[in-house]
Amino acid sequence: MAxxxxxxxxxxxTSIGILVSELVGNACKYAYAADEPxxxxxxxxxxxxxGYRLDVADRGCGMAADAAPQGTGLGARLIAMMASRLGGEQGWHDAGPGTRFTLRVAKL
Structure with a gap:
């Protein structure tokens, strides 16, 4: 962590904390196999x-471009809602390997 x-x-x-919590939880559930650290x-x-930039990244299996969301979708909606509330631009990126979520908020 930096x-x-x-x-x-x-x-x-609070919104940043919710984002980080949800993103870390998703990475723990979906990025790595159950027996893989x-x-x-x-x-x-x-x-x-x-402004500021928040990045949360894993080195797991990554997200396929055409993959359907895993789980109920509630987490993805929560992430989008928090990013919108912060007035930021969000994006999911291939971290090669893994997945990176980036949020840029241009103002403080």
Whole structure:
């Protein structure tokens, strides 16, 4: 885990915490086989022109471009809702191997 000091209000801090919790939980459930250990990297950093970027990545099996969501979809909706509430741009990326979620919030 790598984190810079990012000052946000209490509501935004709560949303960031919910995002990280959900993303780490998803990686634990879906990225690695049940008997396979694996790392999850979390990075929070300020952007040069203001705002911040959050990355949560695993080195697991990755997501196929045409894959149907696993689970109930509630987690994906929660992630999208928190990213929207923060006013950020979210994206899922191939981390080669694994999957990376990135959230960019241009303002503080």
């Amino acid at each position: 984190a810079q000091t990012v000052e946000v209000n209490a509501e935004d801090a 694996g790392d999850i990297a979390i990075q929070l950093e300020t952007l040069p022109l203001g």
